Amino acid sequence: MASSKSQDLLVSVAESIGSTLGAIAAKADAAQKAISSGTDTAVKEVKRGTDKLVRKSKTTAAKARRSKPARKARSSARSARVIHEAAVHQELRAGHRFLPLKDPLVSGSRRSPCR
Secondary structure: OHHHHHHHHHHHHHHHHHHHHHHHHHHHHHHHHHHHHHHHHHHHHHHHHHHHHHHHHHHHHHHHHHOHHHHHHHHHHHHHHHHHHHHHHHHHHHOOOEEEEEOOOOOOEEEEEOO
């Protein structure tokens, strides 16, 4: 009889230990899922914020390109280029020698009269 009682007690202790270990494992699993889903949420929030910022910057840039000062600046730059090229052609027809001149507004080199 004594062995039956001790065996029942050992079974009860083992069940209690197993139950506790199961509860700990379940809580650890839930915590890991909460952390990983929280990270996913944070990543999604950051990505959403950056996408919003990119959209905003693109619309602002487009508005700036269409603004009145930008249009005026492009028009002035075109006029200046046309006037400069006309002067260069006139000087070439007159027979003057030209040296290359770097134009900061236009890539490549331009010709300018050597005086």
